[in-house]
Amino acid sequence: MVKKEFDVVIVGAGITGIAAGAYLQKAGLDVAVVERLGEAGPHCMTVETLEPRAAINPHVVMGLTGWGPVIEDLDLEKFGLKMVFPPTQYGATFKDGKNVMVYHNPQLTAQSLARHSEKDAKRFMDIMQAAFPHAVDAAKLLLYSQASPDNMEQIWQMGALAGFSPEEFRTMNGFEFLDLVFENERIKQTFMGVASIAFGGDPVGRGEGAVNVFACMYLPQGLFKGGSHNLVHAIVRCFTHHGGTMIYNSPVEEFVVENGAARGVIISEDSPYPEKEIRGRRAILSNLSAPLSVQLLGYDKVRAADPLLAARMRDWGMSGESPFMSVWLLKEIPKWKSDGWDPAIRECWEPYRAWDSWKEAKEWFGLFESEELWDVVGTVGEIFLTAAADKTQLTPEGHCVLVYEEELPVHLRREGGFEKWDDIKWKVYERHTEMMEELAPGMKKLILSKQVHTPLDNWRKNPSAIYGHEFGGDCKGDQWYLGRLPYRMPISNLYQINSCWPIGASFLGSAYVAAGIVAEDLGVRDQPWWNHPPLLWYLKQVGLA
Numbered sequence: 371m372v373k374k375e376f377d378v379v380i381v382g383a384g385i386t387g388i389a390a391g392a393y394l395q396k397a398g399l400d401v402a403v404v405e406r407l408g409e410a411g412p413h414c415m416t417v418e419t420l421e422p423r424a425a426i427n428p429h430v431v432m433g434l435t436g437w438g439p440v441i442e443d444l445d446l447e448k449f450g451l452k453m454v455f456p457p458t459q460y461g462a463t464f465k466d467g468k469n470v471m472v473y474h475n476p477q478l479t480a481q482s483l484a485r486h487s488e489k490d491a492k493r494f495m496d497i498m499q500a501a502f503p504h505a506v507d508a509a510k511l512l513l514y515s516q517a518s519p520d521n522m523e524q525i526w527q528m529g530a531l532a533g534f535s536p537e538e539f540r541t542m543n544g545f546e547f548l549d550l551v552f553e554n555e556r557i558k559q560t561f562m563g564v565a566s567i568a569f570g571g572d573p574v575g576r577g578e579g580a581v582n583v584f585a586c587m588y589l590p591q592g593l594f595k596g597g598s599h600n601l602v603h604a605i606v607r608c609f610t611h612h613g614g615t616m617i618y619n620s621p622v623e624e625f626v627v628e629n630g631a632a633r634g635v636i637i638s639e640d641s642p643y644p645e646k647e648i649r650g651r652r653a654i655l656s657n658l659s660a661p662l663s664v665q666l667l668g669y670d671k672v673r674a675a676d677p678l679l680a681a682r683m684r685d686w687g688m689s690g691e692s693p694f695m696s697v698w699l700l701k702e703i704p705k706w707k708s709d710g711w712d713p714a715i716r717e718c719w720e721p722y723r724a725w726d727s728w729k730e731a732k733e734w735f736g737l738f739e740s741e742e743l744w745d746v747v748g749t750v751g752e753i754f755l756t757a758a759a760d761k762t763q764l765t766p767e768g769h770c771v772l773v774y775e776e777e778l779p780v781h782l783r784r785e786g787g788f789e790k791w792d793d794i795k796w797k798v799y800e801r802h803t804e805m806m807e808e809l810a811p812g813m814k815k816l817i818l819s820k821q822v823h824t825p826l827d828n829w830r831k832n833p834s835a836i837y838g839h840e841f842g843g844d845c846k847g848d849q850w851y852l853g854r855l856p857y858r859m860p861i862s863n864l865y866q867i868n869s870c871w872p873i874g875a876s877f878l879g880s881a882y883v884a885a886g887i888v889a890e891d892l893g894v895r896d897q898p899w900w901n902h903p904p905l906l907w908y909l910k911q912v913g914l915a
């Protein structure tokens with residue numbers, strides 16, 4: 371018998387929706403997650419579309435889940451999650467034949483930095499030594515708590531760990547931060563390269579830029595064994611093990627709001643699920659991005675409750691940038707030009723392409739804002755070569771998948787509009803291939819086949835990812851930290867769990883915070899298993915705790 375009523379209904383089985391569902395179900399509530407597609411986690415996939423056994427992760431590759439308490443709270447290892455932590459967190463490889471390596475172990479990072487500047491290596495170690503004792507609290511504050519003015523104040527105080535007063539930290543952008551801390555260009559480019567993804571704030575924004583760059587100096591990340599989609603499998607297993615209900619192939623067309631309270635959702639007539647109205651007795655959670663959420667709620671209903679919030683949700687910025695991926699299947703692992711500088715690059719699974727100079731990095735932000743697509747293509751982005759660190763990612767023939775992922779301006783108005791991504795995608799790919807050939811000479815000769823994923827493809831796959839945006843909307847300016855959406859909506863029983871702080875990436879911070887708020891409101895937060903601190907699991911995995 372299918373049910374038509376649950377305690378809690380969650381719309382959208384992205385990783386945030388299912389993880390929030392798993393927490394609430396484990397806490398004793400009866401939860402349904404309603405998903406438009408026939409599978410969960412549409413932006414956390416692993417596919418074999420080039421060759422059997424050549425696994426491609428077209429979205430999440432940087433596994434950030436270890437940053438938080440979620441793995442331990444939800445016992446995800448028992449449900450099949452395994453993360454691997456190769457020695458490097460990331461790196462950067464340059465056309466001039468140099469590289470920079472960032473390790474889980476800060477002392478090893480310092481050794482890599484020392485090859486460029488002894489002074490920078492010492493400064494890096496001083497900062498790490500000051501920051502490490504506060505790392506757990508900092509993770510809690512930044513990623514596993516609701517944004518609040520009090521927490522904001524504490525975030526500004528964190529600047530002291532790098533030698534800045536709260537007032538300096540609050541008014542400093544990422545470039546100033548790096549210029550004041552380091553002298554070497556390649557080191558500054560490396561840290562700014564990671565920060566340029568802007569998942570923790572705009573690097574050129576005041577305060578947010580400094581916070582983002584500082585956080586990127588130490589990135590607790592690893593790989594999901596068997597591919598990123600295994601994160602999704604483990605969470606769904608946990609959710610259903612505790613009795614949760616996944617309702618697939620069921621696009622929600624409308625939220626039901628009665629007498630000022632959210633009561634359920636109406637799903638498409640085409641859904642195989644027999645009930646077309648699914649009721650939530652105690653709470654309805656929307657894991658849809660702000661504009662889609664307000665559309666399905668009804669703009670007028672939200673406006674009646676809070677006109678400012680309704681307008682912000684409708685006009686929520688989601689076109690500041692979006693990822694483009696070029697994917698190559700190679701005959702074998704390519705050799706980086708920087709191999710001779712530090713051969714550790716051979717085992718680095720995420721070397722960045724981080725511009726050719728610090729000046730170019732500074733100019734890039736202006737060109738990007740001006741939507742000068744062809745001036746920014748191929749200048750900064752993430753390179754993923756997971757087989758370099760995890761040999762199980764090689765195919766039986768020894769082939770490997772190389773990925774270049776780059777944030778790009780999305781509108782293409784000078785090219786004729788957003789739909790033109792289909793027309794220009796191979797030109798972008800050609801630029802990426804030429805750039806990669808310079809970083810790894812001979813790489814072109816190794817290409818067996820290729821693939822691209824554009825911002826338009828992201829949006830096609832997931833209508834919540836408007837303009838292909840990967841994080842529930844631009845996380846900068848008036849949409850940063852206190853400017854993100856509230857979890858508790860002005861309509862009773864209704865919670866927004868997307869486009870909030872923190873963003874919905876694989877560290878699962880928004881899932882953790884959202885579940886905590888709902889559980890508190892419903893009186894089920896007090897659980898003996900729901901008390902792990904962030905970061906400690908990760909530190910144990912990498913031998914630092």
Ligand SMILES: Cc1cc2nc3c(=O)[nH]c(=O)nc-3n(C[C@H](O)[C@H](O)[C@H](O)COP(=O)(O)OP(=O)(O)OC[C@H]3O[C@@H](n4cnc5c(N)ncnc54)[C@H](O)[C@@H]3O)c2cc1C
Pocket residue numbers: 381382383384385386387388404405406407410411412413414428429430431432433434620621622623657658693694695828831832833834835838839840841842868873874875876877
């Ligand atoms: C190319 C790319 C690379 C990325 N790389 C990384 C990375 O390396 N590391 C990392 O941590 N993150 C990465 N991300 C970001 C990460 O994938 C997302 O932040 C995360 O998957 C978002 O999950 P979510 O649950 O918050 O939102 P979403 O996945 O957007 O969840 C929304 C859900 O709602 C569903 N939906 C939409 N409309 C309806 C409807 N009408 N009714 C019912 N359901 C609906 C969607 O199908 C989707 O399942 C990347 C994203 C992309 C696109």
